[in-house]
Amino acid sequence: MQWRARLHVLHRDVGFLCLGMTLVYAVSGVAVNHREHWDYNVRTEIVRTSVADAPTLLGATPPDGDLLRWADGHRAALVDRLVSLSGRSAPPRAVFWRGDRLSLFFGPGETDVLDYWPASGELEHTEQRDRPLLRQLNFLHLNEPHGGWTWAADLYAVALLFLAISGVLMVRGRRGLRGRGGVLLLAGVSVPLLGYLLLR
Amino acid sequence: MRSMIVICLALPLAVGCAKSGAVDAHACVDEHGAGSPCGAPVTGAALTAQPESRVDPTGATVLHAGAPFAGAAELSIADLVTKGEGLKGQTVRVAGQVAAMCHHKRGWFAVVTGEPGSPHVRVLTAPGFLVPEGSIGKRALAEGVVDVIEINAETAQHYAHEHKLGEPAAASGPVKQVIVRATGAEFL
Numbered sequence: 001m002q003w004r005a006r007l008h009v010l011h012r013d014v015g016f017l018c019l020g021m022t023l024v025y026a027v028s029g030v031a032v033n034h035r036e037h038w039d040y041n042v043r044t045e046i047v048r049t050s051v052a053d054a055p056t057l058l059g060a061t062p063p064d065g066d067l068l069r070w071a072d073g074h075r076a077a078l079v080d081r082l083v084s085l086s087g088r089s090a091p092p093r094a095v096f097w098r099g100d101r102l103s104l105f106f107g108p109g110e111t112d113v114l115d116y117w118p119a120s121g122e123l124e125h126t127e128q129r130d131r132p133l134l135r136q137l138n139f140l141h142l143n144e145p146h147g148g149w150t151w152a153a154d155l156y157a158v159a160l161l162f163l164a165i166s167g168v169l170m171v172r173g174r175r176g177l178r179g180r181g182g183v184l185l186l187a188g189v190s191v192p193l194l195g196y197l198l199l200r
Numbered sequence: 201m202r203s204m205i206v207i208c209l210a211l212p213l214a215v216g217c218a219k220s221g222a223v224d225a226h227a228c229v230d231e232h233g234a235g236s237p238c239g240a241p242v243t244g245a246a247l248t249a250q251p252e253s254r255v256d257p258t259g260a261t262v263l264h265a266g267a268p269f270a271g272a273a274e275l276s277i278a279d280l281v282t283k284g285e286g287l288k289g290q291t292v293r294v295a296g297q298v299a300a301m302c303h304h305k306r307g308w309f310a311v312v313t314g315e316p317g318s319p320h321v322r323v324l325t326a327p328g329f330l331v332p333e334g335s336i337g338k339r340a341l342a343e344g345v346v347d348v349i350e351i352n353a354e355t356a357q358h359y360a361h362e363h364k365l366g367e368p369a370a371a372s373g374p375v376k377q378v379i380v381r382a383t384g385a386e387f388l
Contacts, residue, residue: 035304042303068316094337096314098299098364109334 004170011166014159021156028141031134041135044110047125054118057081068100071118079104082116086125251332256388266329266384269293272343277311280346281319284378287346294321294380295341298387300363306330309385310365311340320365323380335387344382350374 031040054071055062058078062070071078079095082104092104092114100119106112115124143149171181251265274293296311299320307326312318323342325331351359356375360368366375 039303066316072316094297096297096299096312097316097318098312099320100317101364102316103299103337105337108337110336111334113337 007166007170011163011170014163018156018159018163024137024140028137032138032141041131041138042128043131045127049123051085051121051123053121054078067119078102082114086114249329260388262386262388263332264384264386265332266325266382269343269384277313277319277321280321280378284346284348288348290346291343292346293341293343298335298338298340300365301331301335309335309340321378321380323382323385325382325385328383332387338387340385340387342380342382342385344380347379347381348376349379350376
């Protein structure tokens with residue numbers, strides 16, 4: 001068997017082997033590439049409703065002065081009312097003020113947060129969920145597992161290198177390096193080259 | 201051959217167009233000329249370093265990211281905000297509740313006292329270490345060097361809208377901000 005024919009067989013087989021990894025890196029690559037426009041791992045849903053201001057909610061009249069301070073003095077009662085209003089039974093894991101809003105944290109991070117503005121009576125529920133499939137692909141693409149996955153990713157990179165080089169070498173004649181293939185090769189190489197020169 | 205000519209002409213054009221692209225409002229912006237997060241991402245070993253986990257005497261899990269604490273004196277958030285210029289360059293310790301963090305590059309977090317109307321201080325962790333995921337709502341302790349930076353209106357708006365840090369109305373022009381460039385931090 002000639003070396004080009006062997007290369008063709010190898011290129012084909014490695015191509016089959018690489019499909020799964022290519023899908024992981026390509027799909028996640030596009031998602032991560034646009035990280036400035038969206039959160040590629042997490043979907044955030046924010047629902048804002050109007051409940052009642054703090055005096056109405058607590059059925060009390062605050063003295064003249066700082067409403068936030070007064071509301072903070074009734075923090076436990078306020079939290080109880082908000083927990084009840086949101087249809088929960090378990091208390092939040094953390095409660096503190098973020099500026100003029102009282103924040104109740106239920107899940108880890110910002111996965112389940114209630115923000116309450118005592119003056120306006122607005123209640124905002126923030127819920128974060130992992131994007132199905134994309135979260136798992138990003139986990140692998142961004143090498144979050146480290147360890148053995150680093151080697152698997154390295155091996156894939158070497159396989160891609162082999163696919164690229166073997167792809168260039170296995171065609172000869174007018175469609176190979178000396179013809180159409182050569183022009184396309186130059187065009188392809190010019191992308192990173194121009195990208196670096198023009199965008200750095 | 202015609203298709204190849206089209207490709208050859210289109211490539212430089214595409215690259216040129218990409219260069220003139222507008223900045224997106226959601227961008228994790230480089231907010232200071234001094235060059236730091238989010239513009240300077242966490243790289244190298246710091247990117248893969250995992251925070252150390254331990255259990256404190258109360259049974260709570262504590263995550264320590266970055267360098268061990270050197271024992272700097274603790275300053276209140278209010279003191280940092282009001283006396284920031286005079287503290288520039290000093291190594292301090294600051295404690296508070298994590299009110300916000302950079303989700304894109306995990307290069308900073310903001311602490312508040314947890315009292316109503318409390319100001320916030322941003323703690324920049326990049327390029328030294330990553331803020332552990334899910335840190336919002338936790339209590340944090342950080343050590344680092346105080347700095348005062350000027351952020352432009354667009355960045356201030358980004359913090360106000362995306363992270364609810366500061367009032368959008370107050371972010372109509374360049375804003376001076378006291379920050380702590382952290383060497384290490386604990387989250388519990």
